[in-house]
Amino acid sequence: MQRVSRRISTIAGAGVLALLLAGCGGAGAGAGVEKPKTADKTQAADKPASPGTPLTLDTAPRRVNYTDRDEKVHKLTLNPTRLTRGSASDLDGVRLDDDMRGMVPHYLTVSITNAGTGAVEPSMAVRNFRVALADGTAGKAVQFFSGNPLATPGTGPLETCIATKAPESLTAGQAATECRVVLLPEDAKPATVSYSDESVTRTWKVEGGDLGGGVLAAGKPAKVTWKDTDDKDVPLTVTLKSVRRAGAGALAGYKLNARQKAASVYFVTLAYRNNGKSKLYPGMDDAVFLRTESGQTLRKLTLIAIGSNGPKGCPSSQPYGMVQPGKSVQQCGVYLVDKGDKPVTVTFSSTAEGAEPVTWKAS
Numbered sequence: 366m367q368r369v370s371r372r373i374s375t376i377a378g379a380g381v382l383a384l385l386l387a388g389c390g391g392a393g394a395g396a397g398v399e400k401p402k403t404a405d406k407t408q409a410a411d412k413p414a415s416p417g418t419p420l421t422l423d424t425a426p427r428r429v430n431y432t433d434r435d436e437k438v439h440k441l442t443l444n445p446t447r448l449t450r451g452s453a454s455d456l457d458g459v460r461l462d463d464d465m466r467g468m469v470p471h472y473l474t475v476s477i478t479n480a481g482t483g484a485v486e487p488s489m490a491v492r493n494f495r496v497a498l499a500d501g502t503a504g505k506a507v508q509f510f511s512g513n514p515l516a517t518p519g520t521g522p523l524e525t526c527i528a529t530k531a532p533e534s535l536t537a538g539q540a541a542t543e544c545r546v547v548l549l550p551e552d553a554k555p556a557t558v559s560y561s562d563e564s565v566t567r568t569w570k571v572e573g574g575d576l577g578g579g580v581l582a583a584g585k586p587a588k589v590t591w592k593d594t595d596d597k598d599v600p601l602t603v604t605l606k607s608v609r610r611a612g613a614g615a616l617a618g619y620k621l622n623a624r625q626k627a628a629s630v631y632f633v634t635l636a637y638r639n640n641g642k643s644k645l646y647p648g649m650d651d652a653v654f655l656r657t658e659s660g661q662t663l664r665k666l667t668l669i670a671i672g673s674n675g676p677k678g679c680p681s682s683q684p685y686g687m688v689q690p691g692k693s694v695q696q697c698g699v700y701l702v703d704k705g706d707k708p709v710t711v712t713f714s715s716t717a718e719g720a721e722p723v724t725w726k727a728s
Contacts, residue, residue, distance in 0.1 A: 413469075413554050414573075416452035417522065421572035422558060428480060430562050431490040440481035441490060445558045445569050446542070447474040448496070453551065455523045465505055468548035471496060471555060472526045475543045479535040487531050487541045496547045499556035499574045500724060501656025501709045504547035552577075559659035559706075564627035566659045566706040580710060580724050583608070587723040592716040593645055600640040601649070605711050605725040606695065607634045608655075615676055616699070619668055628701035631655065631708055632679040633665070636695045637688070644687040650696040652714045655727070657706045665698035675699070 414420055426444040433439065451470040461468075473496055477487045496504040509527045523546065531541035549555060556574025560567045581587060586604040593599050611630040633655055639645045655663045668675065675681055679697040688694045702708060708727040715722070 413552060414450045416450060416455075418450055420448045420450065420555065422448050423569040423571075425569070426476070426478075427560075427567050429560055429567055430565070431485065431493070432562055433485065433489065437483070439479070439483060439485045439490070441485065442476075442478040442480045443490075443560055443567070444476050445473060445494075446476050448472070448555065448558060448571060449474075449522070451522050455521060459523075461507070465507070465548050467551060468505065469551050469553075470507075470523065471504065471547045471549055472522055473545040473547055473558065475545065476540065477531075477535070477543060478540040479537055482537050484534045484536055486533060487535055487543060488533070491543050491545070493560050493562050494545065495557075495559050495561070495660040496549070496555050496571075497557045497559065497658070497660025498549070498553050499576045499709065500580060501658065501660060501662070502553075503660030503662070504549045504555065506545060506547050509546070557658055557660065561659060561661070561703055561706075564624045564703050566657075566661075566703040568659055568705065576710075576726070580726055581605075583711075583725050583728065585725065587713075588640075589713065589715045589723060590717040590720055591645070591649065592718070593643075594648075597643070598717055599643070599645055602638040602640060603649070603713050603723065604636045605633075606636055607632070608708050608711060608727040609634075609678075611676070611678060611699075615678065616668070619676070625666070625701055628703055629706075631700045631702055632676075632697055633700055633708075633711055634679070634695060634697040635711075635713070636693055638693040639688045639690055642690050644689050647686075647688050647694045647696065649694075649713075650681075650698050652716060653698055654712045654714065655700045655702075655708050656710045656712065657702055658709050659703070659706045661703070661706065663700050663702065666701055668699060 422445060424444050424446055426442050429441050429443050431439045431441050449472045451472060453467060453469050455470050475491055475494060477490060479485050526544040526546055531543055535541060554574045555571045557571060558569045583605050586602050589601050589603055591599045591601045609632045611632055615630045635653060637649050650665060653665065675697060676699060679699060681697050682695040710724050710727055712722050712724045
């Protein structure tokens with residue numbers, strides 16, 4: 366088999382959480398709207414699937430919108446048709462960023478049908494797909510380009526996935542199949558495939574994905590070290606108190622854009638106890654991230670409200686004063702989650718050197 370290193374280089378930025386999708390795969394049969402179906406159950410429940418094994422997932426076609434680069438909205442019918450775990454050896458000879466070394470490729474095949482009237486670029490639309498773990502961590506996608514167009518294509522799973530390209534443009538009713546390479550940690554089991562556009566998300570379940578170890582129950586305190594404004598290490602006890610969906614009008618009075626207004630509002634409250642010997646500026650809420658089922662990592666929304674502790678139902682007990690030694694502060698952050706998506710975990714990432722992040726279940 367022609368080795369990948371002679372034909373392929375890799376473009377993959379560290380920290381990329383969305384799939385960087387370039388066309389691959391040939392034209393396929395159209396996928397009309399039909400009742401949900403699943404692939405054969407071939408995935409073991411207690412460990413990741415063997416290389417080459419198709420994972421069991423929901424493959425029901427769903428109608429979605431895709432907003433192109435000119436802000437034009439297209440109607441599509443999309444669904445994943447196959448997700449297969451590969452082997453780390455599939456990437457032998459491929460240059461990867463350091464944070465991707467040792468990860469295992471997963472091959473995601475997606476069907477896309479133009480359900481509207483105007484032409485649409487499938488290679489752009491499928492960039493909105495993600496593969497995520499049960500804790501909301503998204504897989505890292507890689508984009509390949511051909512380094513030697515005269516080389517004979519190999520027959521391995523990586524070569525097969527990236528060997529051909531879908532049409533550059535789909536006319537009304539036309540369909541195509543795309544294949545994507547997504548990297549996940551060696552022991553990880555994917556839990557969802559998702560598609561997001563603007564403030565709406567569609568999710569397909571993958572059987573066997575679980576949170577695994579190291580995720581705390583909500584309400585369980587964790588001892589961490591925090592770097593204060595004087596660059597000193599301060600011992601803290603951090604506790605996730607609640608993750609609550611807010612009611613309609615929770616952000617009434619605040620200036621929001623159209624996408625923010627369409628999203629679901631969640632209040633995330635944590636408590637921090639200063640176990641050090643000096644007072645502490647309460648900036649810990651800047652280190653809190655909300656991860657969702659579809660693989661999105663969200664920061665808190667910055668809201669400007671002079672003379673207010675925040676939206677009604679999301680109070681912070683001491684947002685402006687210093688936290689004295691032995692005292693606690695409770696802080697509530699506002700997070701916007703796309704329609705069709707939901708929170709799965711909350712992570713606190715300490716600023717102290719070498720500190721590991723702490724993660725809780727969102728419910």
